[in-house]
Amino acid sequence: MKQVLAIAHKTVLKALHDKMFAGITLIFLIILPLLPLLLRGDGSVIGHLRLFISYSVNFSIFFLSLLAIFMACNSLYEEMFRKQMFLLATKPVRKWQIIAGHWLGTCIIVGTLLAGATVINYGGLRWIYSHQKSVLTEEQHTDIAQNFFSARKTALPDNPDIDSMVEESVLSFRKANPNDKTPAEELRETYRKRLFYKLYCIPVNFQKKWTVSGIKGVKGDVFNFRFKYYTSEMPPDGKINGKWVFGEAGVTEEHEVFTDKSPETYHTLTLPVSVISGDGTLQVKFTNQDNDMLTLIMPDKDNVEVLYESGIFVINYLKASLLIFCQIAALVAIGVLFSAFLSFPVACLMTLFFFGIGTMATHFVQMLSAPVVEEAHGHSHGHEADHEAVESIFDLVARKMVGSMIQVFPHFDTINPTRFLTDGRFIDSSTMIWGFGIILLLQGGTALILGTIILHRKELAKVTI
Amino acid sequence: MADNTKPVVMARNLTKVFKDFWGRPRVKAVDDISFQINQGEVYGLLGPNGSGKSTTLKLLLGLLFPTKGQISILGKPVSHVAVKQRIGFLPEESYLYGYLSARETLEFYGKLFDLTAAQRKQRAEQLLDIVGLEKVASRPVREFSKGMARRLGLAQALINDPDLIFLDEPTSGLDPIGTRQIKDLISDLKQRGKTVLLCSHLLADVEDVCDRISILYGGKIKVEGKVSDLLQNHNTLQINMPDLKMSTIEKIKKVIMETENNPDISIEHPHDRLETFFLNVVEQAVKDKDETSGAQIHLAGKKEPEPQTADQNTAETTDTDLIKHLMDKE
Ligand SMILES: Nc1ncnc2c1ncn2[C@@H]1O[C@H](COP(=O)(O)OP(=O)(O)OP(=O)(O)O)[C@@H](O)[C@H]1O
Ligand SMILES: [Mg+2]
8 A cells, every 4th residue: 555655656756746737737726716717607696506507517527537647547658658657566565556557646736726626616606606695585595495596306297107018908808809910010000109198198178197206304394396398389468377286185285286287397486395205205186277179288298296305415426526536536547547548649539439438328328228119208299200210130230239349438428527516316226336336436447457457467678650 | 595495487499580560570579589697697698789688678577478488486477476576677768657756666666566655755765876867857758868768767776676677788878887886886786695687788788787798699598608718719819917017127128029029019007997087087086076967976875987808809899799709619
């Protein structure tokens, strides 16, 4: 351990004496505090805060990742290039200690900058808020407190499993009509459509029910209910009338809300926690009372959501920084791995490649995964014909291969904290586990182990071509 | 003296072929060499540039992998951390960290040997003093002259008080005083029972400190043996004594002429070697306390240069001369 720390310490000293590093750091530390002044947003304070946090966090991630890649690739490479490795390798130091020392040293440097950025960005947020506090109405204050400076957990309704319901219906149809020759796919389509109307369409004076369970650890007296619906055509006045009933008579308090909200955007209601039962279940009923007699559509995906305060913003914000650190530390590990056998520019390029793919990994996986199948809840129809296109085996195999190759890359987008922070959402433990367990420990650790093996087998005094 | 029972370094049929990018053999840098160094010995590896000295050293240290042959250092493969704990290495150039100061450099290497803070401090100060860098210990190494860096390189090789020391041209870039100090240092190490493997072009020094030498040429060992055996010249005699009266000299000449009947004699004052002269000048400057921003010079441990004992020719010869000389003898 002493050896690892000694090498890490030396790596830090190297950076501190590096003029290029000093210059880059200075630029970073100048731009960062200027961001709240440069960004304006849509005019509202909450808009300003959201814009600022997404820019400052993403800018920090981007900048520090690049710096981490640069420093990581330079650190080990230069040790070998300048032949200082000749001395290091003849000291009683194991190869893993050399790798770990370079990794740790670089992580300390970039981690320190990240800590600085975290403080500066938080200062920026506070500055924006306190600077415009005086012009805010009481309602806007609550809005910011609930929707931005918060750490809310989310709970979704228990959705029915459409696919198995369709299969069940097809099976029972076959049993009842053994001589029917209708193709299975056609039957499925019919049942799917039928279920779709039954489950998601709410004609006038009809009611839809949801059960949202697992609402645990609510802080405060109120929580938010978020919803969004669609209509087949826009209402003339742009509004849909409806009645919401929250809670279950006899079990919890009941709370009624009448709304006249427009379709196709999210709306948020603030409700008392007394409508949630002791075991964390919320019953919701909605009745369509539209004047224009329009039918509403509320598909499973993004229809309703319960948001409740569960933590403190500052803690959430620190967790976000930890997630960024996981990404940086993993990138440093990858950079050290590549610089163990590649020259500085090539190692940089390779690590940048990992950074690029990792930043868009989920996107790529979605693009490549499974042939495009008509999704049951799409509300715009009419392109079924396109899906008849036959996928060749080759295409399928290529997709599968590229898809599974992408799985090897660290999915940095999964742990990007911006989507949590802009909406004041609690960073859940699965995201934290993904960041620490998968990206840092598993993927970063694998890179370091591979780096050790490569360094072990490397003939250090051989001239690299 | 040398304890001939324990081989500290053993190389058997060592061969190193450098290959190019496509794996085609390019250079046979070391060609089937075998040798053994015993405990307490100072072993010299000589040879013209590119004869494979540094390559042999790197093979022994595990920085290069042999194409063929076996190596054992202190009875084990060199990759063992336990072996590295007991060796010191000064490479052909001092590959130091420019951004560290001399003291930080020694501190860093001390940590790698798991020395305690107190040990590190004590060793570092002691070594800085030995190599004459105590006054510049806080300056970054990148500002050092080549010789100063060399001195620090030597200090780092000794940080763990190694039992076996590999020195690749330790005197390259050093001033004559530094060269002299290194010579003394090697003698010192030998006295303390350490084993030294030395590559050098300075034959006069090699001659003074080495017990055994081998001479490489084109990756092969051409000559190996005890220095005293190799260098004894049976064809010439030299009489050393203080100044004589002219009349005495004439008498001696006469006696020799009469008994030997050989007109090929001359009697004259011996020349100082340039080394001695240079030493005297610098010694005077140190005594006068002249300032220097370079390496510090110690007079305390300095010994009087011995009078020349060996053949006048060998003392100042070049590599190739010596090789020719030795080969002729075989
Ligand atoms: N990494 C390498 N790749 C290819 N060839 C090399 C390499 N290192 C050394 N050589 C070759 O091996 C031969 C021996 O080199 P080496 O450095 O061992 O010589 P040396 O005896 O130490 O010379 P010098 O007196 O100049 O230090 C030379 O021909 C050199 O070109
Ligand atoms: Mg050499």
